[in-house]
Amino acid sequence: MTPASTVLALSGGVGGAKLALGLERVLPAGELAVLVNTGDDFTHLGLRICPDLDTLLYTLGGVVHTGQGWGRADESFGFMEELRRQGGPDWFLLGDRDLVLHVERTRRLAAGERLTVLMAEFAQRFGVRSRLLPMSDTPVATLLDTEAGELEFQHYFVRLRCTPQVRALRFAGAAQARPTDELLNVLHSKALQAVILCPSNPYLSIDPILAVPGMRAALRASGVPIIAVSPLIGGRAVKGPTAKIMQELGIEASPASIASHYAGLIDGLVLDHADAAHAEALAMPVLCTDTLMSTLADRERVAAAALELATALSRSRARSRA
């Protein structure tokens, strides 16, 4: 029997998965649930692909290519080589082993199975101890309004390498999406102690999750401290286009902007030491640590910091109620 989840992490792909792995390692086995962005999901070559869910699956399943942070370490590319030879679209890398998930997911979703159920089964196959929860069982697509026209996420992110200037984002299908029963069970459980927003891109990876109607309210209604880990270090993103997009949207790449973006949702923010000077100006509790997650020890340290801030806030609430 799986223990009840004590921590729920909201995550996009690579960066979020790093913190999720840290959380899994510092928590007792099975106590982590990860609520994963599916706005990046797309249909490619007729196959349904869920990049962020699979990155979590491979990371927590111990088979991820640690150098790149996504895909599998033990991968081969016969399919891709042949696709390229035949003149097929080769901008999205699909490993031979990776394809097993896409093929089975495509077939079973078409047969009416829920993504949540499917991912739970995949997680079990890969020996993942944490719960992997898609943000929605119905498709939501992150679309970017750019100077190059409206782009599906993977076309912007992978094919065009985040080059086009972004003017706005929308989440097609979000209005029809709903928090799943599996997520609501986690949020309603008395066991839950904290919600952690991973240092994923707030606009591309966390906003799609929050765009699901009822999601913000459900997270708040859990009553536990909600802590975000800032994706910025000294005004720059560790990886990906967070800072670039903030600039294009006319937002300063600073901790204040992150705090403001998550205003009304989060109770505290974990910052990098490089941003410590910003802490006092923020109207919320802050904990500073080194947030760069290169090693496993880094991931555990950042995870512990986020949990420490959540625990401190819980205690302070308990005191104020007393």
Added chain:
Amino acid sequence: MTPASTVLALSGGVGGAKLALGLERVLPAGELAVLVNTGDDFTHLGLRICPDLDTLLYTLGGVVHTGQGWGRADESFGFMEELRRQGGPDWFLLGDRDLVLHVERTRRLAAGERLTVLMAEFAQRFGVRSRLLPMSDTPVATLLDTEAGELEFQHYFVRLRCTPQVRALRFAGAAQARPTDELLNVLHSKALQAVILCPSNPYLSIDPILAVPGMRAALRASGVPIIAVSPLIGGRAVKGPTAKIMQELGIEASPASIASHYAGLIDGLVLDHADAAHAEALAMPVLCTDTLMSTLADRERVAAAALELATALSRSRARSRA
């Protein structure tokens, strides 16, 4: 511009592909058209797989695994290894490179494209000079009534290795199938000189083609000699369950049975020297050669023999008309 087809070969998979290759090599470039059984086609893991068409594609495209006669020589099996590791069905071997065709075919057929158009494009990609014509653009499934219940072809042939005793066969969907315009163009063309039934299994590989309504009549209406190459050598099949099935269906595994099976359709039969003694008893012209096709030279020899018999029959007809 592709030359008009002078020869049409009817073929199943491995055995038929051997003769098709021989025909291609002895004919001027581009003059061969191959009408291929699609009764073996099936949907596996949600993917549409056409084993006989792909065997022809790989054989005539020069990438076939010559040792096994199907699949590719330059194949890898990362997908299969991972599918097996995850507990998926591993009885049907799918190579990583092979998957490119299945994935694209599945997507494009679902989008409403015709199999004939798709295979013509695949053939072009693989540099195949001959025309590859599916027997039908609509699905036809060869189903075997066996002691183990009714079985789809690949379940009988690959999963159960032809072990169950066969009581009868039927071709589901055949009533809705039609000869394609592409085939009818070949058959109506004045360039056509001969139709050759490859030494494929008459019951499993050629009968599905002939089960398409209008097919027999269209073949006969072409007016050219129709020659079958017997799949038996001394009462035994070179490969596959031809002799076993004939026995189970209560048919003697002899040239007379093959001639009788194709009665009303064929004008002549190519037999192995081992069966030469049967020739006189057959009520049709016969040519004997060594029909075992181990080497490329063997394939060319059998192809030349079939064409020689067709030519002889054409001349004799011309004489009788004169």
